[in-house]
Amino acid sequence: MEFTKLGHSCVRLRAKGVTLVIDPGAFSDPGAVDGADAVLVTHEHFDHVVPDRLRAALAANPELEVWTNPAVAAQFADLGGRVHAVTHGDMFSVGGAQGVPVHVYGEKHATIHRDIPLVDNVGFLVDGLVFHPGDALTVPEEPVATLLTPAAAPWLKVAEAVDYVREVAPREALLIHDAVLSDAGREIHTRLLTGLTESPDRTVALPAKGTDRTLG
Secondary structure (H helix, E strand, C coil): EEECCCCCEEEEEEEECEEEEEEECCCCCCCCCCCCEEECCCCCCCCCCCHHHHHHHHCCCCEEEEECCHHHHHHHHHHHHHCCCCCCCCCCEEECCCCCEEECCECCCCCCCCCCCCCEEEEEEEEEEEECCCCCCCCCCCCCCCCEEEEEEEECCCHHHHHHHHHHHHCCEEEECCCCHHHHHHHHHHHHHHHCCCCCCCCEEECCCCEEEEEC
16 A cells, blocks of 8 residues: 555545545645545544535536534435445445555544534544544454554643553554644654654654655
């Protein structure tokens, strides 16, 4: 599988001739969805999806489909079967029966503050290899080889991120959700997360935006 980070929490995955883009939000490249066969959206916050941009991408590519939670899917109800609502425990395949399988895990966004209502949030385990949790610390019910680990967020402490990586126990943790950090902050968070979670059996890295890497 080929992996490209497109800014903040947005990534592109290529496998079996299929291109998926997850969470093309306001801090990702405006053209992040170009060439995609499917877009997966974890939740409704602007840094994970920009509805007008996604609508434009759907209009430009009649073959493009979207999988997301019911609250986000409801915003695109007029597009019918091209936007699929999924919830915890669901499974689907992008690219037909022989395409890329995706398992859905999680239900709610992590708590930012008790005064802020929780929104729906689903995570996606792609091809049994890469898990994108969105804005939650969901632990899938199956092994994860590559965990896309939030590095910083209003809802997250470094200690929680460390414990999350340790609990999921991936072979590789790639840091995402980092647009809220300065350059110095990225260095600090990367150093802490690497020092506290890396081991002989696990690598931890903050991928550079736009750089391809092979997973698996």
